[in-house]
Amino acid sequence: MNEKTLNTMLEKLKQEFDISDIVEHKPRLTTFTVSKQHAETLIRELRDREAYTHLNFMTCIDYIEDGIFSLVYMLHNYGKKHSLGVHVNISRNGEEVFSIHTLWAQAWTYQRELREMYGIRFTDSPRLDEDFCLEGWDQIPPMRREFDTKKFSHERFGHREGRSSEVPREHMKVQLYPNRGGDEE
């Protein structure tokens, strides 16, 4: 896609939808952020008017420090061989999001997965609460960063007998300086 066409389009989107954080990662990939309020219309516009007809994938990034989930809609324009990543930031605390299964039928599968992995609810997305790949999951959604994978793994899965691990620092103390360091005496 030539730069001029891309810039014209981005300029237009800036005017109409107030997009921000535009980053050109490589000639065939640009990402930007749009508010949730404008997101659905913008994505529809990209599909119907700008020929970003293909939904590559949909995913989510947990920015726990900022208290947000960043939903990512990766769209592709076959004619121009160009992808656009649309970021939509939502609160981590159960904020519901519009569903795009009416734009791309397969989106409901992504949304079901995101519900399972992050606990995000998409309004009227079909079969949203059915198990996707975690069957009988009884914990908080595992891709949320407060989920303690290590603890879960330790408690859930069996342990091989005869395993033991040494702490480097303690091992070195015993080997190299048994009578020194902080006093326990």
Added chain:
Amino acid sequence: MSLRDLLSPFYVWQRAFEKPYTTKRPTLDRPGAPAYRGFHINITETCVGCGSCHTICQNHAIDMVAVDEYVGRDGDSGLRPRFDYGRCCWCGLCVDICTAGSLRMSNEYAWISEDPGDFHFTAGIDDKPWQENALGYRRAEGYHLYPPKRITMPMLPVEESVNTFDEVVRGYDKEQAKKEADRCVECGICVATCPAHMDVPDYIHSIRDGDYEKGLQLMYRTNPFPATCGRICTRRCESVCPVGILGEPVAIRWLKRFIVDQVDKKDYPRILNEPIGESDFKVAIIGAGPGGLSAAYYLRQQGHAVTVYESRASAGGMLRYGVPSYRLPDVELDKDIEHILAIGVDIKYDTEIGRDISFETLLEDNDAIFMSTGLSVPSSMRIHGEDHPRVLSGLQVLADVASGRDPGIGKKIAVIGGGNVAMDAARVSRRLGADVTLLYRRRISDMPADDEEIDESQAEGVVIVQQAIPVEVLDADGTERVCIKWGEAKMVDDPKGGRPRPVLQEDRMHTETYDCIISAIGQSSDLGYLSSEVQDQLAIEWGRFKPVEYQHTMMEKVFVGGDFANRTADAISAIEDGHHAARGINRFLNPDAFIKAEMQDE
């Protein structure tokens, strides 16, 4: 059943000799993709056993185990990771975090055994066919889970620093310190190398938690000079920091300083609140340098009556009289010293053993003595004319400046030497307005001085002439000047494999006139306060004490430590000597308690 049905299997057999409709192909090898995350490879010679793979593994699939091939040493725990393939999920986080870059994955994925116990191995140690695999998952170039570069320390700009004795290093703010602390993988490899074995990962963790009081408490367990060491420590810890293998080591020294900077001195008694034991013993300490005061601090906590004898007007030893204030401001040194004295350590200033009190009296009046009188006599250059009045010693110049006296160096000077004292003397002279040339007999890369000191000296305008051997000091016109004759040196390789030796080239001599020459080529101990009988009893050989456990000497009540008793001659080693002597003195004074405790242990 018809006859045909009975015979039908045999009709099939008749086909066996016909050309088959299908074609036979050899079983194809199906290699994993080039970056496939298959079985682990560890380059065990590069691995330092930091255990970051063990810590990051979300599945508890990695143990750190002792192996016969490696033992613990500086910078290597001697442990190596052992993988449990019953738990591994092939995520590759262990590869991504590996500080040494030794861990990778092969593209091999087939391993067949009927015994589940087999799938448990120490990569690189247990013989596996994929160890030499060139393909498989590697961490991408430039991809790091922590920033490889340290947070830049704010410094006084050179044009300012060269004109002032204000501290050059300004210290991290909270945000910078937290970011730098976040680079620490908390492996603890550095603890073994720190002469005092400080709880480095723990106090760095306290910065991440914002709990600076906890950090201070942790530091005082092993070092009562954190404000000082946070500025001028030789930081052996940083030289072994695994984060430094692929990037820059964690700025351990600056983080230590940061913690101290956050805590007000008046809060020390509340935060540290050292319990003071009960004891009727009296201990005398000779020398109020880092060694002596460290011993005093830990001995006092046992309840002993501790008196420190110091020949100068202030405490601190070389930290006060040898380290210039742009590196260690007095107020920071005092922060450390005042707390040590505040727990009940008595100090007698301007009191010289051998002049004001005899060593024998001290021995008589006390239950134990700790001597830490350092290296106070400048070494001789061993060249003709060096007793010229315009040849000054680096130590004297530094002591004069520290005491507020004018060392009278003049405007154009030469410094001889390549150690930290030479750098200090050169930079102090720059601040006094002199043009400074530094002559060193070997190359800059051979200098024992800290690299930062060398860089900062040069930035401040010190001209370093390397491979310059002083030959003779000559009189100049007038009494206020002096000439030095020096020759260029050629570096000659040592056939025995030692470091190259500088050899004087007789035909390449130079003579230059200066206002003074500052000699800073090393220093030795002054044991003049000990009678020859005492020196004999201490079994001093070649100016060194025969090493005995717990800093004990051959004399019953006498313990030693610090620069004159160790080979590293830095503040942190002296601090540990003092701490270790305190342990030794406690054992010496209360032998029953320790014997009992050890018997209980067994």
